[in-house]
Amino acid sequence: MDYLPNILFALALFIGIGYFAKNVKKLRRNIGLGQDLDISDNKPERWKNMARIALGQSKMVRRPVAGLLHVIVYVGFIVINIEVLEIIIDGLLGTHRIFSSIGSLYGVLIGTFEILAVLVFVAVIVFWIRRNIIKLKRFWNSEMTSWPKNDANYILYFEMVLMTLFLVMNATDIHFQEMHSGNVISQFIAPWFSHFSEGTVHLIERSAWWLHILGILIFLNYLYFSKHLHILLAFPNTFYASLKPKGEFNNLEAVTKEVKMMMDPNVDPFAAPAENAEVPAKFGASDVQDLNWLQLLNAYTCTECGRCTSECPANQTGKKLSPRKIMMDTRDRLEEVGKNIDANKGTFVDDGKQLLDDYITREELWACTSCNACVEACPVSINPLSIILDMRRYLVMEQSAAPTELNNMMTNIENNGAPWPYNQMDRLNWKNE
Amino acid sequence: MSELLNVPTMADFMAQGKQPEVLFWVGCAGSFDDRAKKITKAFVKLLNKAKVDFAVLGTEESCTGDPAKRAGNEFLFQMQAVTNIEVMNAYEVKKIVTACPHCFNTIKNEYPELGGNYEVMHHTQFLKDLLDEGRLSIEGGQFKGKRITFHDPCYLGRANNVYEAPRDLIQKLEAELIEMKNCKKNGLCCGAGGAQMFKDAEKGDKEVNVERTEQALDMKPEIIAAGCPFCNTMMTDGVKAKEREDDVKVMDIAELIANAQDL
Ligand code: SF4
Ligand code: SF4
Numbered sequence: 001m002d003y004l005p006n007i008l009f010a011l012a013l014f015i016g017i018g019y020f021a022k023n024v025k026k027l028r029r030n031i032g033l034g035q036d037l038d039i040s041d042n043k044p045e046r047w048k049n050m051a052r053i054a055l056g057q058s059k060m061v062r063r064p065v066a067g068l069l070h071v072i073v074y075v076g077f078i079v080i081n082i083e084v085l086e087i088i089i090d091g092l093l094g095t096h097r098i099f100s101s102i103g104s105l106y107g108v109l110i111g112t113f114e115i116l117a118v119l120v121f122v123a124v125i126v127f128w129i130r131r132n133i134i135k136l137k138r139f140w141n142s143e144m145t146s147w148p149k150n151d152a153n154y155i156l157y158f159e160m161v162l163m164t165l166f167l168v169m170n171a172t173d174i175h176f177q178e179m180h181s182g183n184v185i186s187q188f189i190a191p192w193f194s195h196f197s198e199g200t201v202h203l204i205e206r207s208a209w210w211l212h213i214l215g216i217l218i219f220l221n222y223l224y225f226s227k228h229l230h231i232l233l234a235f236p237n238t239f240y241a242s243l244k245p246k247g248e249f250n251n252l253e254a255v256t257k258e259v260k261m262m263m264d265p266n267v268d269p270f271a272a273p274a275e276n277a278e279v280p281a282k283f284g285a286s287d288v289q290d291l292n293w294l295q296l297l298n299a300y301t302c303t304e305c306g307r308c309t310s311e312c313p314a315n316q317t318g319k320k321l322s323p324r325k326i327m328m329d330t331r332d333r334l335e336e337v338g339k340n341i342d343a344n345k346g347t348f349v350d351d352g353k354q355l356l357d358d359y360i361t362r363e364e365l366w367a368c369t370s371c372n373a374c375v376e377a378c379p380v381s382i383n384p385l386s387i388i389l390d391m392r393r394y395l396v397m398e399q400s401a402a403p404t405e406l407n408n409m410m411t412n413i414e415n416n417g418a419p420w421p422y423n424q425m426d427r428l429n430w431k432n433e
Numbered sequence: 434m435s436e437l438l439n440v441p442t443m444a445d446f447m448a449q450g451k452q453p454e455v456l457f458w459v460g461c462a463g464s465f466d467d468r469a470k471k472i473t474k475a476f477v478k479l480l481n482k483a484k485v486d487f488a489v490l491g492t493e494e495s496c497t498g499d500p501a502k503r504a505g506n507e508f509l510f511q512m513q514a515v516t517n518i519e520v521m522n523a524y525e526v527k528k529i530v531t532a533c534p535h536c537f538n539t540i541k542n543e544y545p546e547l548g549g550n551y552e553v554m555h556h557t558q559f560l561k562d563l564l565d566e567g568r569l570s571i572e573g574g575q576f577k578g579k580r581i582t583f584h585d586p587c588y589l590g591r592a593n594n595v596y597e598a599p600r601d602l603i604q605k606l607e608a609e610l611i612e613m614k615n616c617k618k619n620g621l622c623c624g625a626g627g628a629q630m631f632k633d634a635e636k637g638d639k640e641v642n643v644e645r646t647e648q649a650l651d652m653k654p655e656i657i658a659a660g661c662p663f664c665n666t667m668m669t670d671g672v673k674a675k676e677r678e679d680d681v682k683v684m685d686i687a688e689l690i691a692n693a694q695d696l
Contacts, residue, residue: 252507
C-alpha cells in the first residue's frame, strides 16, 4: 500500500506524456500535409538564428516593456523546470526533495526559483492588465474574440496558479522551512499557515505538490490546442525561416518549365506530350495542402501576439487584412483538415470548404502591399506574406480573378512591356522631352 | 536642356564594339511617369557630370515583371524576366544601376535563378560610390541646414537591408537629417507596393499614403526625400492631400544632389 502514491504518480506521468506524444504525432502529420520544400542549406547560420531569435529572444525586446516581461516569464519558466525534475524523481521514488542532499547549492537553487516565481507572477499580472484593463489595441482586433481571447487569459491564469502552488508548496514544507536555506520568499508565506496543525500543513503541502505537477502535465497537454505551442515550435520555426532577402519571392518551378518551353524555338509546339509529362501542378494555394510545410509550421507557431498586424499598413488604415488572422485561419483550417482525416480513417474527404473564401477573403488578400512589415515584426520569424502571395497566385493563375484594374495593368505589361498603356517604342522619349 | 543629356544605348555601344561601365535600368516609371522622368534626368545629369560610361536599353527595355509577380501572375513575371535576361545576356551586361527599388529587388534577387546574374545597385548606392571615389563632389550650398526626412522604400530597406546609402548622401548635403518614428526596419509603407499602385485601395478608414505623409509631416521637414518613383508619387499625393505642397517638397535623392550642383 505504501507504493500507491508512486504508482499513481507514474500513471499520471504516463498518461500526461503519452497524450502529449500522441498530439505531437498529429502535429507532425498535419504539418506534413504541406508541399515539400527542401531546407537543408546553411545549417550554421540557421543554428545561429535559432539561438539568437528563439533562445535569445532578440526580436522580443524590440518592444522593451513586453519584451522584458516576456524574458522574465520565459527564463522563469525554463529555470523553474529544473525543479520539475526533482518533483518527478521524488514522485517516482517516493523520496522527498532528493536534491537537497547537494547541500548549500540546493538553497541557492530553490532561492532562485522562488524569486523567479514571484517575478513571473508579477509579469503575468502585468500581461493580464495590458490585455484586459489597458486593452492594448493589438489584443482587441476582430480576430481576437472567443477562443483566442480566452486562450490568452487561460495561459496567464495557469501560470499564476502554478507559481502560487510552487510557493505554497515550499511555504508549507515544514522540513524545508527548518533548513533556513533557499526559502527567501516562502518564509514570508509560511506564517499564514502557522495557526494550522502540523498535520493540516502537511496535507496542504502534499496537495500543493500534487496539484503543481498535475498542473504542469495538464499545461503540457494544453499546448497543442493553444497559441502557447510557440514555446516549442519557436525553435524549429526560427531554424527553418528563410535566409534570403525579404524582398525575394520564390520563382515557381512549374512555371519556369512552361515558360522555358514556350520561349524555346526548338520545341515543337505540336509534339505529343512526353510520356512522363507530369500532371500540371496547381498554381498557388486555395487550401492548406497547397501551402508548403514551412508555412504550416508557421501557422502552428503563431503566438497571436499581433505585432505583425499592428505594423501592417493595410490594417493600420482600417482595411480588413490582418496578417495575424492569415496565420490563425491557416491553423484553424489545418486543424479542421486534420480532424477530417482522423474521422475518415486516414484520408481527407472533401468537405466543400477551403482556406480561400471560407476562411480568408479575397478582400484581405488584395489589400496587401507586400511591404514585409509583418515579416520583420514577427518575433518568431513567421512569414504571413508568403501565404498571401500563394493565394493571390491561385486567384490569378487558376481563376483569372484579379481585380479589374490589376488585369488592365497585366494586359499592358503583356502588350507593351509596361504597366501603363504606353508603347514600348516610346521608352526613351524622356531623353528629348 | 535636352541637348545636355548624353544617353547612349547598349546598341550604340555594341555598334562601336564597346562595353559600358554600367547599364542604367530606367524602369517603367522612370520612362513614362512624368514625375519619375525628372528623377531619371537628374540621375543622368549626375552620371554625365561624373563621366560615367553608362548605357540604357531604351526601346529594348521592358517591365521587369515586378507588379505582375506581386499581383500573383507568376507566368507573366517569368515571361518578362526571361525576355529581359535574354536581351541583357546578349549584351553581356555585368553591372546594373537603377533608381527604382522594385526593379532593383527583382533583378537582383529574382532574376539569378532564371539565368540573369548581374551586380545590381540602387542609384543611391551608386552615387555614394561615385562620391567616395571622388568622381563626383557635392558642394553644400542649397540644402545646408535644411530639415530633410527620408522615407525608406520597402523594397530597398526591409526587403534588401539598404538603409545607409541614401542617408549618407543626405548628410553629405550638410542637411539636417531627421528620422521619423517609424524608420529603417520599422518604416511604414507608402501604400504603392504589391501592385497596389495600379488599383484602388480596399475599403478602410484612411489611405496608406496619407498616414505615412502625416508621419513625415510630424517631423516638420522642409523636404521629404524618397528613393523610389512610386513612393515619390504616393508621398507627393499625400502632401497634396494635406495641402502642404507649398512648404514641403518631395524629392528623390538624385534630384537633391543634382540640384545641389545646380545641374
Ligand atoms: S506585407 Fe502585407 S500583410 Fe504584411 S504588413 Fe505588409 S501589407 Fe500587411
Ligand atoms: S505571425 Fe508572428 S507577429 Fe504575427 S501574431 Fe503570429 S507570432 Fe505574432
